[in-house]
Amino acid sequence: MANSKRLLPKVNKNGFYEIRMESIGGLGANLAGKILAEAGVLGMGLNGVNFASYGSEKKGTPVKSYIKFSEPDVEIRSNAPVEEPHILVIFHEKMIKTYTLTQGVDENGIVVVNTAKTPDEMRKELKLYGGTIVCVDAIKIAVEENVKLNTTMLGAIARASGFIDKDAVKQAISETFKKKYPHLIDANIKAFERGYNEVNIKVFEPDGKYEYIPFSRTVPELGYENAPIGGVILNPGNSVTKDLSASRTGYIPVFLKDKCTNCGECEITCPDYCFVWDRGIDKHGKEKNILLGIDYRYCKGCMKCVEICKFDALKKELEADHDIESITVKHMEFVLK
Numbered sequence: 001m002a003n004s005k006r007l008l009p010k011v012n013k014n015g016f017y018e019i020r021m022e023s024i025g026g027l028g029a030n031l032a033g034k035i036l037a038e039a040g041v042l043g044m045g046l047n048g049v050n051f052a053s054y055g056s057e058k059k060g061t062p063v064k065s066y067i068k069f070s071e072p073d074v075e076i077r078s079n080a081p082v083e084e085p086h087i088l089v090i091f092h093e094k095m096i097k098t099y100t101l102t103q104g105v106d107e108n109g110i111v112v113v114n115t116a117k118t119p120d121e122m123r124k125e126l127k128l129y130g131g132t133i134v135c136v137d138a139i140k141i142a143v144e145e146n147v148k149l150n151t152t153m154l155g156a157i158a159r160a161s162g163f164i165d166k167d168a169v170k171q172a173i174s175e176t177f178k179k180k181y182p183h184l185i186d187a188n189i190k191a192f193e194r195g196y197n198e199v200n201i202k203v204f205e206p207d208g209k210y211e212y213i214p215f216s217r218t219v220p221e222l223g224y225e226n227a228p229i230g231g232v233i234l235n236p237g238n239s240v241t242k243d244l245s246a247s248r249t250g251y252i253p254v255f256l257k258d259k260c261t262n263c264g265e266c267e268i269t270c271p272d273y274c275f276v277w278d279r280g281i282d283k284h285g286k287e288k289n290i291l292l293g294i295d296y297r298y299c300k301g302c303m304k305c306v307e308i309c310k311f312d313a314l315k316k317e318l319e320a321d322h323d324i325e326s327i328t329v330k331h332m333e334f335v336l337k
Contacts (some may be wrong), residue, residue, distance in 0.1 A: 008046070008069060009163050010086065010108070015074040019157070020082040021065040022101050023091035025054065026247050026300070028150030033065035035172045036154060036164070040069050043168025049076050060247040060272075060300050062098075083215035085109060089157060091138075091149070092246035093117070093125070102126050104215035107206050110160050114138040114153060119202035129213065130206035134160040134199050141194045143250035143318065151188040155195025166196055244272060245324070248301035252319045255293045259313040262291050266305040266314060274299045296324045 008017045019036070023029030030052045037050035047070045054063040066082045084104040093115040095101060105111060107130035113122050119133035126133075136156040142149035151173055158164040170189055177185045206212075228234060262282060267275050280290035306314045 007163075008071060009161075011070065011074075012084065012086075014078065015070050016076065016078075017069045018082040018085050019067040019087045019089065020085040021063075021067075021089040021091065022095060023063045023065065023089075024095065024246055025061045025063055027063075027091045027249070028148045029063050029065045029089075029091050029153075030054070031176070032150040032154055033067050035151075035176055036157065036169065037067050038175070039164065039168040039172040040067070043171055044165050045072060046070065047072060047074060047076050049079065051079050053081065060242075060244045081217075087112060087157060087161060089153060090114065091153060093122070094243060094246040096125055097243060100213055102128055103213050105129070105131055106212060107131050110134060112136070112153065112156050112160050114149060116140065119200055119204075123204055127210040128204065129210050130204050132160070132201065132203045134201050136195055136199045138195060139250045140320070141191055141198065145187050145191040145194070147184065147187045147191045149191075149249060152191045152195035155192040155197075156199050158192075159196045159199050160201070166192075243297050244300050245297055248299065248319060250319055251301050251303070251316050252296065252299060252322065252324065253294060253301075253303060253306050253314045254317045254322065255291070256313050256315060257291075257293075259311050260291055261311055261313070262288060263311075264289070264291075265308050265310075266291075269304045269308040271302065271304065272298045272300060275305075 011017050021029045021033055033050045033052060037048045040046045040048040048068060050065070050067050052063060052065045055061050064081070068076055068078070068082070070076050084106070086108075087110045088102065088105050090096070090101055090111065090113045093113055102111065105128065109131040111126065111128065111131060112134045114137070115122055115135050116137040117125075117135060119135050122133050122135055134156055136152065138149040138152040138156070141152045154169055154173070155166075158166045158169050170192060173188055173192060174185050177188060222228075267273070267277070274294050274296070276292045276295055277289045278292055279287065282288055282290065301319075303316055306316050
């Protein structure tokens with residue numbers, strides 16, 4: 001790669017320019033962090049480091065990817081999480097409902113969001129104290145280019161930063177894909193270019209609408225002093241409170257009731273039990289379990305149900321063509337009766 005040294009626009013007290021990516025498994029944030037760090041180090045001559053934080057390597061689980069850059073004469077000997085990012089990247093807008101993503105972002109920060117909404121709409125949802133909001137419809141671009149959305153997000157990040165060399169990132173993308181997936185290089189480069197160019201950017205000065213939220217580390221309730229004897233699990237995991245819709249990358253399974261035989265193969269194939277059932281009378285007059293539809297809050301868009309259904313009662317379609325919230329509410333109204 002060409003080595004073209006560039007000065008960082010600003011750094012923190014340690015001399016670092018820091019980026020935090022908030023994502024979930026399956027959207028490609030971990031790989032995006034590696035590509036971005038490689039572009040900065042090998043392509044721009046900066047010092048840099050990338051590392052990630054996540055639990056189980058499973059689609060739908062939280063992922064944080066961190067990148068730190070510094071000038072060539074400043075060493076980076078820290079792998080501490082990025083608490084006050086210069087750039088915060090949110091890979092899916094629905095993650096906003098899970099916890100406060102904007103901790104540590106001040107009026108000088110930049111927030112890059114994968115969304116079709118405007119910066120004004122996103123500031124209201126994020127309750128952002130101040131700073132720059134960069135919106136890019138990464139899912140739309142990814143669907144149209146038939147790639148994952150991470151290279152589109154890299155384009156938006158490069159544009160938002162004001163200093164990241166787009167050619168260095170494109171070279172890093174090519175190097176990443178050329179060994180195993182050379183046929184995907186052109187599509188991912190095109191997605192990167194579209195992410196770079198199709199952004200909506202607006203700067204917000206602190207105006208008193210929202211308060212600054214400092215970063216705070218999550219402190220576990222149990223530790224070595226108060227953990228129950230024998231490691232008893234007092235609060236087992238439960239997916240009922242989880243919204244997995246952020247895992248989807250533009251497609252959903254659509255239920256065609258007229259073709260359904262209520263065989264239940266979709267139910268036993270679905271990894272997250274998204275299907276809603278009730279006792280009823282089928283078209284032959286027999287009482288049995290009747291499939292009502294899909295609760296899209298728990299659907300990750302894996303399409304396993306579409307693959308298993310031999311009656312074509314489930315079809316893969318664009319999520320943007322359907323009013324998902326009204327469908328899910330309709331099903332939940334029934335369940336809660």
